[in-house]
Amino acid sequence: MIVGTAGHIDHGKTALVRALTGVETDRLKEEKARGISIDLGFAYSPRADGAVLGFVDVPGHERFVRHMLAGASGIDLVLLVIAADDGPMPQTREHLAIVDLLGVARGIVALTKCDLVDDERRMAAEIEVAALLSGTGLEGAEIVPVSSVTGEGVAELSAKLDALRAETPERKSEGRFRLAVDRSFTLQGAGVVVTGAVRDGIVRVGDAVVVSPSGLEARVRAIHAQNRPAEDGRPGERCALNLSGPGVSKDAIARGDVVAAAELHAPTDRIDVELRLLRDEPRPLAMWTPAKLHHGAAEVPARVVPLEGDALAPGATGLVQLVLERPIAAAALDRFVLRDTSGARTMAGGRMLDLRAPARRRRSPERLAQLRELGREDHTEALRRLLAAPPHAIDADALLRDRNVAPEEARRILDALGVTLLPAGRSGTIAVAPAVWSAFVADVEAKLGAHHAENPDLQGMGAERLRLSVEPRLPGAAFLAALRNLQRAGAIVVEGAWARLPGHEARLAPVDEELWEAIAPKLGGEERFRPPRVRDLATELGEDEADVRRVLKLLGRSGQVDEVAHDHFFLRETVAEIVDVAESVAAAEPAGVVTAARLRDRLDNGRKVAIQILEFLDRHGVTIRRGDERRINSRRRDLFRRAALTERVEA
Template identity: 70%
Template sequence: MIVGTAGHVDHGKSALVRALTGVDPDRLAEEKRRGVSIDLGFAYLPRPDGSVLGFVDVPGHERFVRNMLAGASGVDLALLVVAADDGPMPQTREHLAIVDFLGVRRGLVALTKADLADDVRRAAARNEIASMLHGTGLEDAEIVPVSVVTGEGVEALQAKLDAAGAETKSSAAEGRFRMSIDRCFTLQGAGTVVTGSVRDGAVRVGDHVVISPSGLEARVRSIHAQNRPAQEGRPGERCALNLVGPRIAKDAISRGDVVCAPELHAPTDRIDVTLKILPSEPRPYGPWSAVRLHHGAADIPARLIPLEGEALAPGQEARAQLVLDRPLAAAALDRFVLRDVGGARTVAGGRIVDLRGPARRRRSPERRTQLSALELDDHAEALRGLFAAPPYAVDLDGFLRDRNVGPEAGETLIGRLGLMRLGGKRGATISAEIWAAFEAAVVEALGAHHAENPDLQGIGAERLRLSLEPRLPAPAFLAALGTLQRQNVIGIDGAWIRLPGHVARLAPADEAIWEAAGPLLAGEVRFRPPRVRDLAAALGEDEADVRRALKLVGRLGRADEVAHDHFFLRDTVAEMVEIAVDIAKGDGVVTAARFRDRMDNGRKVAIQILEFFDRHGVTIRRGDERRINRHRRDLFRRADLTSAGIEKVA
């Protein structure tokens, strides 16, 4: 178990830790000279049952609260220290608020310097402490009078700590390993050592880890857990990890970095949160208010954007987005504290809801629904909420990573919910209910379209996607169409989606013209096909009849009218797009001269084709230069929908 002290300066935190453990946690010469803790101090107490209690002694002075925050994260039990002769003081209250914001719900209160207070003063201090604890996570914490001078209460406090330790020593190592680094130093003969409190998972000698957010890779050469050599470190233990790697050095690692399993390395600089502004704040916090985010041992400047209303008032609980000055390594549902930009006071605290907060539409109804789901602690219920709201598809691997759901727990979760992946192992995931609704909506929409447009071959993929409810994101939608095609629920002809039994037919006279005209647009002349008047002359048909037939064929997606009365086969248009893409591979530019030379069809026709591409967004023109629009390059090519699939995960 890890015990973190908290309380006002000079209320006896370090002296109490020394009395309990026999170890002086003040390790710096400056601390000893001034008699106050400046940085984190650590002490360890072996117990008769073989366990070890770890103590993190934090500074009480207001100037060093940022150091206190680095130590308060990851503790199992808060030991709030209040001097009997003084009672609660300003830093006592701030430390209590921080402990509360960080979600610490187990604690004891040591009423120190009890030898300096009579029974009346002790009773008054107890009442003051009880009033201060009311409404916090430590409301029911026991108050133990202690004097390190006379020894009063030290054994009683130790017994209560032992009892609490017995309840926590079997903490499950859930999720993958991560530990916030609060110290990094070089040890002669060993190399680089980092220390911190293990938050999740277990780490073992020989494990490969990553320092996040920098991404440095390392191997764990040795471990000290609770100040003892060990083969592994687990939650509830303070660990020192001896790390080795090509770029691992003391100067490359900072307080606030996280050492974690490689799968968890996915830093972020924009997070959506729920938070509470302290009632003592003098003013509301409007958009882009400057604050400092404290998460684990990290201290990062940030900007606060309210997601509800125009400002966050003192005492208000609400959603907000934090835009960070530099990346953060964290997990969803982690707790944090906000201080003012100057670091003078604590202003708010809360919990991370989403590590991938959007820069746009962050207040939309769809986003509010997503946040309501993501706020749920239960992973299954959170996923159910996400699947029931737009966009109905979830990056399941990202969800499990950001919440640090371990592999076994993830598989159990997937099996319980009966989920389906679109587009293979790394594709989007939807629920079985959404899949059934999507399939029914596709069949209904295509049936209605065919009834209204019997002469059309089908409907375009994007138009179909936008007409459906549920409306899936484009990549997931295309993957879903590929599955429906293989299941023979739909047919796909080039860019057209149809029901399997639907066949668009031309009138017999138009079909006869097309059968005769189609071959004349193919072969060696495909890049410079004859125009309508030349086709009519060659076929001995009326020019108006040929024009009508080719326009109908164009509606079926077999040909395209690139310029007035100049029709190209759809396959030829797709081929010309690929030629333009190939031309652009060098400097990214498609010029009329280059295109003309490749097509060998004259400058006028080449320009007409390029202008056709401009109109359809395949190319983007700036002056005499054109660049390929990667989002539209497949417009005239047969979509490779069958390469994406759906996989049932169980």
């Protein structure tokens, strides 16, 4: 168990820890000279049953509250120290507010310096302390009178800490490993050592880890857990990790960094949170209010964007977006504290809900409903309710990673919910609830059926048009992955950029079909790069020019031909081949550009036609033009290939 002290300056925190452990936690020269704690101090007390109590002694001076916050973030129990002669003081109240905002609800009060007061003052101080704790997470906490000078109450306090430790359930080692760094130093003969409290998971000697947010890779050479050599470190323990690796140095790792499993490295600088503004704040938190975010041992400037109304009133709890000056490493449901930019006072605190907060539509009713569900501690229930609400599709990989759910537990949750998983490339794995998936499939089939009935001559329905017409409306990446699933199941057929039902075939009227059979050979073969225009086709075939144009327009709608220039139609396969030729032309050029002259020479079709082809490719975004030079747009190069849509799903 890790015990953190809290309380006003000069109320005897360090002396009490020394009396309990025999360890002097003031380690800095200035601390010894001035007689006050400036930075975090650490002490460990072996117990009779072989366990070890870890103590984090924090500064009490208002100038060093940021250090207090770094120490308080990983504790299991708070030891609130209040001097009997002074009673509660300003930093007592601020420290109490901080541990309350951080969700620390277990603690004990040490009423120190009892050798300096009489019984009447001691009783009055206890009444003041009880009133102070009222309404906080520590309400009803036991008060133990002590004196570090005479030793009064020290043994009793130690016994009560043991009793509280016995009542403390062993912290689960679920999730991947995380440790918030509060110290980084070099130890002669060992190298770089970082210390901190293990937040989640287990770390073992030899493990590969990442220092986030920098992304520095390292390996764990050795571990001290609760001040003892160990093979692993677990939640509820303070650990010192000896790290090695290219680039690993004392200066490369700072207080506020997080050492974690590589899978958790996903820094964020925009976070949606649930925030409680302290009741005694002088004014509401308005739009874009500057503040300092304290998370773990990190301290980062931030801006506050209320999501419900224009401001958050003192004493109120609401949804807020924090826009950070630089990225941090965090996990959803982590606790944090906000202080004012001058560092003079604590303003607010709360829980992180979504580490991937959007910059747009962040205040929409749909988004606010999502955030309320993200606030649920139970991962299964949170995911269930998110899937039931618009947009009915969740990146399960990102959600469960950000909540630091272990892979085995993630699989159990997804299996229990019976979700359909849609691999969507860079967009992660999209999860859709069973009822939503069934409704989606039925609506896709209905919309395609209606489209075929109204447009029997068309090959199918465009993917984006289909997406916008189907309910529920899935995000683009999820929709393309869904089409792939349906195609594999045989429910639909995807051809190029079109989707259709398996039984549908685009058919021209018999007279038009006969005309097309005559036209098609004229557009292919050796002359495919310079096919005749509509007027020439009509003359050659002895057909009416309007009929030839009409049939080619119909075939253009079904994706079999493309009108590259006015009345100049190419087969779709020919256009795809031309794109390949243009790409090879660009690859052969040192500057990587396509010119009309080079394309003309490769296609042997004349400069005018080559320019028309390039202008057609410009219009469709396959080439990007800058002056007389064009470059191939890799994102659109497959636009005219038959497998374009299904391959985009795989990307």
